[in-house]
Amino acid sequence: MTIRTRFAPSPTGYLHVGGIRTALFAFLVARQAGGQFILRLEDTDKKREVPGSAEHLIASLKSLGLHYDEGPDIGGPFAPYKQSERLEIYRQWAQKLIDAGRAYADPYTADEIQAFRDQATAHKQAFLYRHYRPDNPPAWDGTQPLRFKTEPKAYHYHDEVMGDITTNSEVVDDFILIKSDGYPTYNFSHIVDDAEMQVTHVIRGQEFISSMPNYLALYDALGLTHPVFAHMPHILNEQGNKKLGKRDGAKDVLDYIRDGYLPETLDSFIATMGWNDGTEQEVFTMDELITKFSLDRVQRSGARFDEKRLLWMNGQFIRELPLDDLINRVEYFWPESAKKHPEDYKRSVLALAQDRLKTLKDLPMLTNYFFEDPAPQPQLILDNKQLKKLSADEINNLLELVKTSFEACDDWQAGALQICLNRLLEQTGQSPAVLFSLVRIVTTWAPFSPQLNDTLSLLGRERTLDRLAFRL
Numbered sequence: 001m002t003i004r005t006r007f008a009p010s011p012t013g014y015l016h017v018g019g020i021r022t023a024l025f026a027f028l029v030a031r032q033a034g035g036q037f038i039l040r041l042e043d044t045d046k047k048r049e050v051p052g053s054a055e056h057l058i059a060s061l062k063s064l065g066l067h068y069d070e071g072p073d074i075g076g077p078f079a080p081y082k083q084s085e086r087l088e089i090y091r092q093w094a095q096k097l098i099d100a101g102r103a104y105a106d107p108y109t110a111d112e113i114q115a116f117r118d119q120a121t122a123h124k125q126a127f128l129y130r131h132y133r134p135d136n137p138p139a140w141d142g143t144q145p146l147r148f149k150t151e152p153k154a155y156h157y158h159d160e161v162m163g164d165i166t167t168n169s170e171v172v173d174d175f176i177l178i179k180s181d182g183y184p185t186y187n188f189s190h191i192v193d194d195a196e197m198q199v200t201h202v203i204r205g206q207e208f209i210s211s212m213p214n215y216l217a218l219y220d221a222l223g224l225t226h227p228v229f230a231h232m233p234h235i236l237n238e239q240g241n242k243k244l245g246k247r248d249g250a251k252d253v254l255d256y257i258r259d260g261y262l263p264e265t266l267d268s269f270i271a272t273m274g275w276n277d278g279t280e281q282e283v284f285t286m287d288e289l290i291t292k293f294s295l296d297r298v299q300r301s302g303a304r305f306d307e308k309r310l311l312w313m314n315g316q317f318i319r320e321l322p323l324d325d326l327i328n329r330v331e332y333f334w335p336e337s338a339k340k341h342p343e344d345y346k347r348s349v350l351a352l353a354q355d356r357l358k359t360l361k362d363l364p365m366l367t368n369y370f371f372e373d374p375a376p377q378p379q380l381i382l383d384n385k386q387l388k389k390l391s392a393d394e395i396n397n398l399l400e401l402v403k404t405s406f407e408a409c410d411d412w413q414a415g416a417l418q419i420c421l422n423r424l425l426e427q428t429g430q431s432p433a434v435l436f437s438l439v440r441i442v443t444t445w446a447p448f449s450p451q452l453n454d455t456l457s458l459l460g461r462e463r464t465l466d467r468l469a470f471r472l
């Protein structure tokens with residue numbers, strides 16, 4: 001059997017991390033088995049649709065390397081992959097249910113249904129539509145909602161993540177298959193499409209578990225064997241005490257990319273929110289994820305969204321990238337001042353900064369002083385834990401000594417500069433924490449910089465000596 005999975009988002013907004021995780025897991029299950037991963041747009045709720053969001057989510061999937069084999073923009077054997085273009089298919093399946101006496105037109109107005117609901121509440125009962133099922137419903141003419149005529153029973157089923165689940169017949173109801181606007185409900189259309197598109201694994205959020213008895217009843221009525229189910233637990237906020245919401249700082253994935261996060265970081269980070277391979281490993285390449293991922297190792301409880309871990313992981317991925325690869329990825333992140341400098345100089349700067357980059361967006365902050373003379377910020381000296389113990393005169397005398405001593409250094413290679421720096425420690429009797437911090441600050445005026453000797457070597461003799469002329 002060929003494994004076929006799908007990601008079936010509704011184009012109702014941006015793609016949040018929970019949605020991306022569902023897509024990633026569905027992608028991994030398909031790739032691992034040499035099967036197919038499908039994108040299906042579930043655009044049947046016209047009131048909730050947000051213009052542009054379909055294009056946006058396609059761009060998000062592509063930016064993370066989650067390439068699908070069939071989808072609305074590329075077609076495939078079961079096209080169309082956009083539900084609003086499949087209305088005739090749903091009507092045909094609905095007709096099968098009508099013919100079998102398993103679907104009927106709902107004759108009630110919204111007010112009448114509300115009255116039933118109030119009645120049930122007054123009797124302290126849960127409202128079930130089927131208790132008010134009309135005896136002689138009118139023929140369905142497409143203007144009334146079409147409802148499923150359920151035959152309630154208890155269900156047992158297995159969920160690859162949540163385990164074995166049992167439900168009772170009380171939760172099965174006559175739900176709407178096709179709305180009065182002619183569009184199917186999600187409850188109906190996803191079952192039709194998964195069957196038509198030969199989907200073998202339904203991987204989606206846990207909010208659908210409560211509707212599973214209704215879905216199982218519909219699979220029965222349609223004579224379908226149901227696919228494998230895997231419901232993903234919620235993603236929780238950083239404290240782990242509630243569902244991750246927009247206010248918890250989790251951004252759109254495309255914003256993370258714009259902010260200098262690598263796609264491979266996002267894939268690894270998102271996969272390890274609620275999944276591990278049974279070891280301590282936290283950082284996985286896409287190839288490793290494809291080999292190692294398994295649904296039965298997805299944890300049942302909610303996974304925490306920890307942005308500090310994301311930042312740490314991004315630094316790990318950046319550090320591991322070959323320079324040739326990194327140089328292409330930072331193209332849009334160089335500071336303005338870098339533009340007029342030769343490529344091989346920029347490459348040397350990048351090689352030095354690579355280890356310190358947490359996001360690609362850190363590049364200007366970490367490298368600007370290699371391209372233009374930074375404005376002195378004496379506050380960096382005054383706030384420095386070691387340097388603030390010295391008076392302005394002491395600082396100025398030290399700088400004078402350093403400058404004179406460096407003037408005597410002709411070899412400006414990093415190795416030779418380290419010898420000069422060590423000699424200076426002896427001459428001044430200062431600790432590296434004092435001396436090297438001072439030299440680092442006045443030559444870069446940046447909060448961090450790479451190894452001092454490497455930095456000075458790349459800055460060059462003239463620029464270093466010029467900057468060492470600073471006095472407090």
Ligand code: GLU
Pocket residue numbers: 007008009010042186190203204205
């Ligand atoms: N359209 C549903 C949603 O966006 C899809 C759920 C599913 O994967 O079946 O939540």
